[in-house]
Amino acid sequence: MRVLCASTLIGEFFVIGFAGLVAMKDPDLSMGTVWTVxxxxxxxxxxxxxxxxxxxxxxxxxxLQILLVASGFVVPMMFLMGAVFxxxxxxxxxFGRKVDExxxxxAAMTEGQAEAGGNAA
Known part of the structure; x- marks a missing residue:
């Protein structure tokens, strides 16, 4: 699960950065506020x-997903991107949990077979 979730979070890192570039064009927002958030x-x-x-x-x-969707109130395209993410x-x-299970x-099956093979000898 960790790899899949981390990949999603790294993708979000870039999307948030690009959304910041778009939000900078809004004259009602200061650059400091945009980049702080x-x-x-x-x-x-x-x-x-x-x-x-x-x-x-x-x-x-x-x-974070909820915040990403809510950022659509500042950058409307983020409603869609937030929903996708x-x-x-x-x-x-x-699916990460299913893969972990x-x-x-x-691993348990392999360990059981190894023990059974070791007992037979």
């Missing part, structure tokens, strides 16, 4: 890559 969100996406295996890491990832996040968590079953 985008910088914090980009940093959060990078830090979450390392926190995925810790308690609450996936939930913080969901919070929220779907990717769901798929990463859902399959790996655990395979």
């Amino acid at each position: 985008c910088g914090v969100a980009m940093l959060l996406s990078l830090l979450l890559c390392g926190m995925l295996t810790r308690p609450g890491g996936v939930q913080l990832g969901w919070a 929220a779907a990717l996040w769901w798929a990463s968590v859902h 399959a790996k655990a079953r395979f």
